[in-house]
């Protein structure tokens with residue numbers, strides 16, 4: 001599929017039609033710093049493999065990366081640990097809320113997949129244990145992918161998560177009790193909250209993940225970011241588990257590997273074409289942005305992007 005220059009107009013029209021949806025969701029407030037964000041903001045961006053970026057709305061406004069950071073952490077951990085990683089975390093959908101504890105107890109400290117919180121905390125443990133300065137390594141990775149040196153972790157969001165992260169701490173200590181966390185729990189949580197607190201915008205995020213639409217090679221710099229097999233595997237996990245407990249419905253209706261975060265962003269990978277990102281802070285009951293869901297669903301429908 002070739003994007004046309006009309007794509008910008010399409011994105012603008014779609015965004016305008018979303019106005020009535022702004023009041024339908026609720027901005028995340030379990031992390032107090034996120035509750036401060038103005039809920040009437042929205043953006044959409046499409047980055048294509050041939051280097052074009054189309055956007056509408058506040059596409060250069062920073063938001064909190066949150067759960068979408070789990071993709072970058074996972075790629076870094078896969079690169080360092082290879083197949084050993086899959087002995088410590090599974091690749092199955094969870095069918096449970098993203099921060100559920102019960103399943104982890106039943107399954108003896110092995111998280112269902114790397115994009116629920118338990119799995120991402122496990123991945124954070126791999127990064128802490130295998131990089132001398134994992135927080136810096138994470139930011140360096142994102143800067144390399146975006147070409148933007150200014151990418152940073154928002155100190156207010158980071159602090160807020162540290163102060164209100166009891167549930168994540170419970171997950172980490174439970175995994176530690178099963179022997180599935182190597183480093184000290186506080187260090188692992190600090191890394192996890194730091195990567196979640198990354199500030200980024202829609203255009204940068206879309207460009208940063210192009211390698212997943214391009215068999216592991218980042219277009220532009222032509223760097224092999226991960227193996228072709230691992231790009232395929234990450235997309236498979238995103239297709240089955242990336243949209244919290246709404247992943248099945250998203251596959252059914254949209255049909256693209258995708259990941260959402262409680263900061264209100266959603267990223268969708270379109271293999272051999274590019275990456276779509278959308279952002280608007282109010283979330284539905286599953287934790288997915290109402291407006292971003294609508295924007296990505298509509299665009300996928302109009303451009304016929306479903307993989308299935």
Ligand code: GLU
Pocket residue numbers: 065066067068098099117161168193196260261262263287
């Ligand atoms: N930092 C958030 C948490 O751990 C991320 C959740 C999310 O975006 O799904 O609770």
